[in-house]
Amino acid sequence: MAELTYGKAIGRAIAEEMRRDPDVFVMGENVGTTGNIFKVLEGLLAEFGEERVRDTPLAEEIIINAAVGSAMAGLRPVAEIMYVDFTTFGLDALLNQASKSWFNSAGRVNCPMVLRCPQGAGPGRGSHHTNSLEAWFAHVPGLKVVLPATPADAKGLMVSAIRDDNPVVFLEHKQLYFTKGEVPDGEYSIPLGKADVKRAGKDLTIVCYSITVHTALKAAELLRKEGIEAEVLDLRCLMPLDREAVLASVAKTRRAMVLYEAPVHYGAGGEIVTLIQQELFRDLRAPVRRIGGLHTHIAYAPNLCAAAVPTVEQVAAAARDLVGYKRKA
């Protein structure tokens, strides 16, 4: 075990996979000389050289295309788009090419690639660097979508993402990069599609992922003092989705909340709400609560950035509502 930041845990996973498999390489804007602007890839250029750590021109469309094409030709690219906001230049390659090659070819051409992007709110960045697009990717059959919340998960999931034979979108929350945690040394992987109970509880389940796991954990601490025990279930992947884990937890607690940071409407949470109420309707003691970000953009002013994303107090209040809900009015 070593204490690492979330960012460094990702960098370490990639480096270990690059040592293991010569087909794995990294490309993106400023990933080599700069080691990526969040220092995630620091040291990789020195260790692996320019052929395997490729600074690209500033051209997202060809970055994604080159990743997809090289994967179709047998490599395992780990490509970076500096912010998820800029994947919008190259989504044909993801939506129509990467995600469909296995299908269109009926099992002849696959696309084993990882597309890494920071995403999410951050003060002082403004609306062009703070989109959260997981719902877009999760909606595309053929893509896998991973959103780690902790350094250990980030490492274990990145290893699996690189080894996966399908295109994986790996979404890193920019506000987590410098958070720290214990990370297992050496070979360590976490299968894609397994949720993780980050805190056990009996009174309600908070289904969450990425940065909201931490919001949920803090809210759970508040609630504990009030005698409410919240279970915090970190999905870790939206696709594959660990339906079993969601249902097992809510079957136990009989109350659920889904929590995410993206603009609330048509976000990923609706999928989880649908699953829970469909499968556990008779057991639910209250309607499934959904908390997302405000349905707006992330503003530049720090107070408005904070106001747009779910807060600990908001989660705690919703939990109290849930526990206090009476099935009959």
Added chain:
Amino acid sequence: MAELTYGKAIGRAIAEEMRRDPDVFVMGENVGTTGNIFKVLEGLLAEFGEERVRDTPLAEEIIINAAVGSAMAGLRPVAEIMYVDFTTFGLDALLNQASKSWFNSAGRVNCPMVLRCPQGAGPGRGSHHTNSLEAWFAHVPGLKVVLPATPADAKGLMVSAIRDDNPVVFLEHKQLYFTKGEVPDGEYSIPLGKADVKRAGKDLTIVCYSITVHTALKAAELLRKEGIEAEVLDLRCLMPLDREAVLASVAKTRRAMVLYEAPVHYGAGGEIVTLIQQELFRDLRAPVRRIGGLHTHIAYAPNLCAAAVPTVEQVAAAARDLVGYKRKA
């Protein structure tokens, strides 16, 4: 009233708005000489000339950008992307520019444009011409999203979309273009964000939009013979969403199904399910049912294309389940 196809109703709405407002113009691939490949815009070039009916080069990114930029400069473009699948080349202009200009400028620069795209399944087209992307657009704050199901709605909604001061994504189902219906002559508009009860019923509500309205209506006919009266609520717009109409209908029927054609997971339906179960939990006699397309791509083989989208029989069966559901097991 005149009997028109869905496609011609759209073309007529655009022509009428072009006559009314010199700032309205049309652009896209093969929209002029060909009148668009579905003949939606036939006759416009002859009437309005090349300046207002602009055949563009085959370059979706600049089409969308040029629409957005010209709208920011005060025109009202009605731009076409030949299939929604190809909007993926120009989504920066939609996600980061069009949808955010009003916000970033705090009310100084708006973007009154319509982006028209056919979408949806169709046999023999294969997976690159059959995406359904409404959930992506509906998730973006600042965009409006319209999906008409009938010729009259197509006309009335298109008029409102063109007059709207915000960017509107207007999604036309390619399998509806040649369906016919009565369309009011002359000035006729339908406000964006008003759902429409396409069939009244008391036993359950089928919330749907675009082509699935017709699936729902057919299923309702089947069900009627069995004594089940389904209400078919056509949302017509996903954003703004007519929450009131959804809740009013389900408050009455106490059973609801959400129906759409896109791949089921993380589709638009989760939003509606969430709304209903959140607001009407105590009234619901059964969990809200969600029926989407199979979570896969639209295959070329006609049998598989048909198998991937919701069928009348599937909807009817789900309705029977809903009506037969017992709240206590």
Added chain:
Amino acid sequence: MEDAKLLRQYEVMLRERYFVLEQCTQNAKGKIHGYLHCYTGEEAIAAGICADLTPKDTVFSTHRAEGHLVSMGARFDRMMAESFGRVDGYGKGLGGVMHMSVPEIGLVHSNGVVGGGIGLAVGAALAHRYRKDGRVAVAFFGDGASSHGVLYEGMNLASVWKLPVIFVLENNGFAISSPASKMISVADVARRADGFSLPGITVDGNDLVAVYEAASAAIRRARTGEGPTFLECKTYRTRGHNEGDPQWYYRTREEVKDWEQNRDPVKRCKALLISKGLLTEEKDKAMIDAIKKELAEAVAFADASLYPGEEYLEKYVWKEQ
């Protein structure tokens, strides 16, 4: 171009031509479900470009794919089955007529997205360069597609990284109804390559030998690490954009007839072969007969093949680990 290769590639052109015409026949019978985009009139390009390629190279094709498929060696029967949407097709009927992938012959991907293969070919070339395997990636695309930004991003990347990719522009003068002369700001798109520091060459795409010579040099350059080449082949499609295209509103019958009668690549190559004494009418007829026989078998094969089962719909979404 050596004689043997010339004759072989003539036969390839015949195979392209007759395969597509047979698809048209089958399409008229309602057996092909999708848009059928015929390569008729453009056969010399695929035959010339692919002559020196091997199954280890990586070719990315377009919506007008059959010429490329045939030239790389795809089987008539499996292609025909795929265009019928049947389970014995290359894509088991899932992909269909615009989306055939035959990696075992080097044809990685054909594409319903115009311009969709250009960036992928650059990526495949990156893989070749990364592995130093001497292979070449080829992107075919049309004049319409040449307006797509990814081409320029791709040329820049291929140029700075010296990637072994050949950009093959099949300039047939139209994107559906839109004439290249109105849509493209330069007469020879190949001129744009100059600004990206790669060789840009324009050839008569209906002249098999001219295409071959240019391609052969480009392939050599690529294999020896000298980087990308842009090759513009001027041509003309003599059938509609797709079968059923009511084409006479954007071009004249006379223009088409002129190309068919005076510039047809198959006819021109045949005349050349005969003039060189490499072909006789009888030999030509024998080749065509053999092709027709193979085509009849292909149609029978496709007819006998079933539509795919519904289980495939979800089976091929993700590759199992």
Added chain:
Amino acid sequence: MEDAKLLRQYEVMLRERYFVLEQCTQNAKGKIHGYLHCYTGEEAIAAGICADLTPKDTVFSTHRAEGHLVSMGARFDRMMAESFGRVDGYGKGLGGVMHMSVPEIGLVHSNGVVGGGIGLAVGAALAHRYRKDGRVAVAFFGDGASSHGVLYEGMNLASVWKLPVIFVLENNGFAISSPASKMISVADVARRADGFSLPGITVDGNDLVAVYEAASAAIRRARTGEGPTFLECKTYRTRGHNEGDPQWYYRTREEVKDWEQNRDPVKRCKALLISKGLLTEEKDKAMIDAIKKELAEAVAFADASLYPGEEYLEKYVWKEQ
């Protein structure tokens, strides 16, 4: 360039320079929340390009926007307030330092997306052409952005439609740490314009007069319906990519010093003005003092302004009908 204009645009350059330096000061105090990308060293470009523009023209700026804003006439106080994220800023603190829109002076949009304004400018130019209003659209963008495909799609469209747009490449040699020499396959990007049939001109971007003369001709061309121009201005940013950039891993202090001492656009222009007898040290100092006074007021204004209320978050998502 006439004397009066030269002097006026020198003052514009001073305003650019001192405004940005004041932002740096405020940034060091923690008052600017976002990435601050300084235009320092590049001022002659904005001052030269904007000299003949009017508030009716449409300028699309970048993440390095302050030079363009100042040159079009934006107010110090409202810009400063916006970089502080305050409600009296141009975007009420919603947009922030990278996203200022001041349409009343012709600056439609600055942009956090690199290359994000290029296509929009083409669209605005389409509006001008459509209305035959004699206005001009300008897209500023960097060498990094010049690798984006939309530039080439935009050049093609502007060329075939003869749109009144000027593509202004501010080639400062770097995209963050990536040197243009490794990322771009040609020394002068302007050469690429040739393949799109528009004039491509490379000028010394640190020479106000050179930029101005080229811009003035391009603007005239655009206003009179002759279409687009591509203008590449070679320059150098003398501060880091953004404030806080640990820049010495990709360039040397010596290189920066050389540019500051020997090629600074403000110094060069000042020397020219003095040599022409248009400026004295006293007059220069007076101008700078006036600017500094205005800046002090701007900071006070921004400091006094509140953070925006939460109600704005949902108020400005959609424009009400």
